[in-house]
Amino acid sequence: EPEVTQTPSHQVTQMGQEVILRCVPISNHLYFYWYRQILGQKVEFLVSFYNNEISEKSEIFDDQFSVERPDGSNFTLKIRSTKLEDSAMYFCASSETRGEANYGYTFGSGTRLTVV
Amino acid sequence: GQQLNQSPQSMFIQEGEDVSMNCTSSSIFNTWLWYKQEPGEGPVLLIALYKAGELTSNGRLTAQFGITRKDSFLNISASIPSDVGIYFCAGQPSTVTQGGSEKLVFGKGTKLTVNP
DSSP states (O other), X not given: OOOOEEEOSEEEEOTTOOEEEEEEOOTTOOEEEEEEEOTTSXXXXXXXXXXXXXEEEOTTOOTTEEEEOOSSSOEEEEESSOOGGGXXXXXXXXXSOXXXXXXXXXXXXXXXXXXX | OOOOEEEOSXXXXXXXXXXXXXXEOSSOEEEEEEEEEOTTSOOEEEEEEOSTTOEEEETTEEEEEOTTSSXXXXXXXXXXXXXXXXXXXXXXXXXXXXXXXSSOEEOXXXXXXXXX
């Protein structure tokens, strides 16, 4: 079964450092997403990306965050200057369709980011 | 706003028992999804609901999309030890301008423990 692949599975970084989280979405999917889950809490939407641009973003996705699809397969989330409160599991997801007929996302296994 | 209230927060049951959990909101959702998350993994889609009133089954799982489009329930019949995990409801909000948002709004999850 096709899957969304995320690397690394765990990243530890010092406060103030930049991190890049990487994702390889399912190959025929056109819509890409990042979510995060702070330990013990619910999954929260960060950003959606389609046709090489951000289509929707949440209040969490401030100027410290950026996304990119540098080539035909990777989708990255960059945090410019990490803060302690950025520690969370970050999930990438992709979907084939959007809008009211969205047939569900496929989530990756996540990257656990620990900021120290 | 677009918050999902999921209950119960946790359940401790005996193997063989039936389980029921639900999500409600004050907002209308176009799509309801139920996910299961196991430790260290991303959410895995269990059931997707696209029409108000829709009742869908997937093996021992049954879920319904409420008539008002503001609620959904998930039932698990004859629970087994591998049902252990955190179950999340998620919805795709209806928006006035776009007809539907791309993001998923998640509930806080129901942690299920099954005693053999």
